Amino acid sequence: MQTFDPHLILRDELGELKAYAPTAGQFEVRLDANEAPPLLSPAAKKRLAEVSQKVLLERYPDAGQKELRRAIATKLGVRPNQVLCGVGSDEIITLLMTVATRAKKRAPAPTVVTTTPTFVMYRLSARIRGQRVLEVPLDDDWDLSEASMLRAIEMAAPNLIFIASPNNPTGTMVSRDRLETILTAAKDALVVVDEAYIDYSSRQQLDLIESYENVAILRTLSKIGFAALRVGWIVGQQGLIAELDKARLPYNLPTVCQGLATVVLSELGAEIEATRNVVLAERQRLVSELSSIGGLRLPPSEANFLWIGLPKPAEEVFTELKKQSVLVRSFHGRGGRMEQYLRVTVGTKPENDRFLEALREAL
Numbered sequence: 001m002q003t004f005d006p007h008l009i010l011r012d013e014l015g016e017l018k019a020y021a022p023t024a025g026q027f028e029v030r031l032d033a034n035e036a037p038p039l040l041s042p043a044a045k046k047r048l049a050e051v052s053q054k055v056l057l058e059r060y061p062d063a064g065q066k067e068l069r070r071a072i073a074t075k076l077g078v079r080p081n082q083v084l085c086g087v088g089s090d091e092i093i094t095l096l097m098t099v100a101t102r103a104k105k106r107a108p109a110p111t112v113v114t115t116t117p118t119f120v121m122y123r124l125s126a127r128i129r130g131q132r133v134l135e136v137p138l139d140d141d142w143d144l145s146e147a148s149m150l151r152a153i154e155m156a157a158p159n160l161i162f163i164a165s166p167n168n169p170t171g172t173m174v175s176r177d178r179l180e181t182i183l184t185a186a187k188d189a190l191v192v193v194d195e196a197y198i199d200y201s202s203r204q205q206l207d208l209i210e211s212y213e214n215v216a217i218l219r220t221l222s223k224i225g226f227a228a229l230r231v232g233w234i235v236g237q238q239g240l241i242a243e244l245d246k247a248r249l250p251y252n253l254p255t256v257c258q259g260l261a262t263v264v265l266s267e268l269g270a271e272i273e274a275t276r277n278v279v280l281a282e283r284q285r286l287v288s289e290l291s292s293i294g295g296l297r298l299p300p301s302e303a304n305f306l307w308i309g310l311p312k313p314a315e316e317v318f319t320e321l322k323k324q325s326v327l328v329r330s331f332h333g334r335g336g337r338m339e340q341y342l343r344v345t346v347g348t349k350p351e352n353d354r355f356l357e358a359l360r361e362a363l
């Protein structure tokens, strides 16, 4: 047998990365992935089934994503040519990382600036393409540290700056004035504001595109009840969208996903609203129950999960919850303040009650 070591041809950065693997196993309560609870009405399910049935399996999907882009544009009050859809917003992130690689005077290696803690895909996606990543710690309130961000932008001359707001895993929104300070300072970078959780927040940031040409907004259906569809998108200036479109795989989004997402966006607004209301009410209830436990820190959540500061190591509590068949998300391996916090998705009332009971036990 002729042998071949794949490392002969693979880039070095793979050595520092691990494949993304959600915790495996059976758990009675899974509050680890920020999915929405399954609340879709029978009527909505029937409508979606009808649309799936009409798909012509022999034909390629619409390469231009025309109906879907139009549905998104209508909903957001922008033009279809300001929108581009990906297989989840994850694909749009990788697309940006693939094309925004210009070498700059102060940064011969293309660089991405983001915060920490934040969504891991920014770092993963950048490193796999050989980009440098500068992660700027959030301040004590998990908000942008303005001075450190400005210094990082000045030093690293990034092409891309990723800011999740509401942020994952902290659930907090960045303050508007700090965000605008960054936008103003980052004159030759694209600032990507990731709004994966915006449906659960108290304010919007989409209007930034009217004042800043260097901003783009990321959105997704994943956190509001349609994670299975893998549909996310970017909203930005037409010039940027047209260039990104050249690097996108022509048939990236399957017909059934385009079709169902179009129906979700144009017809199922009331369903999304209903899910949102249940989650917001449960979030409120969880916060007051957790406050009565005492000794916990609860940064204000603008998302469908809570970032809970514990009086003992997160790893211990995580393990204890798991023993009680309740899975949440821990980032203790990253050290520092992450060792004291757990991220818990807001679930259904029975799921949240199970979590509360298990947490009381674990503490």
Ligand SMILES: *Cc1c(COP(=O)(O)O)cnc(C)c1O
Binding pocket: 034, 087, 088, 089, 090, 091, 119, 164, 167, 168, 194, 196, 219, 220, 221, 222, 230, 231, 232
């Ligand atoms: C979950 C999440 C996403 C991923 O979205 P997909 O559309 O499912 O790829 C993007 N950004 C943040 C901050 C997230 O938490």
